[in-house]
Amino acid sequence: MIVYRCLTSEEIIGMINNKKVDYLVRYGENTFNYEKDCEYKHFFVFVQHTKKYVKLKEKQNL
Numbered sequence: 001m002i003v004y005r006c007l008t009s010e011e012i013i014g015m016i017n018n019k020k021v022d023y024l025v026r027y028g029e030n031t032f033n034y035e036k037d038c039e040y041k042h043f044f045v046f047v048q049h050t051k052k053y054v055k056l057k058e059k060q061n062l
Contacts, residue, residue, distance in 0.1 A: 003043040004050045006057075 014021040020039075034040065044050045 003045060004047050005041070005043050006050050006053055 011021050032040075032042075044053070
């Protein structure tokens with residue numbers, strides 16, 4: 001199975017340097033229930049969904 005992830009440059013640099021990157025949860029966009037002190041990695045099954053997610057993030061940052 002192929003899965004896809006969206007990573008920021010900050011996340012990639014953190015992985016290279018073995019440092020944790022803190023994330024902001026955007027309420028209303030993500031309904032996942034997170035447990036404190038747990039790390040999560042989210043994946044997309046379809047590449048179209050990654051593109052839609054990136055466009056949504058770009059639109060909100062303008």
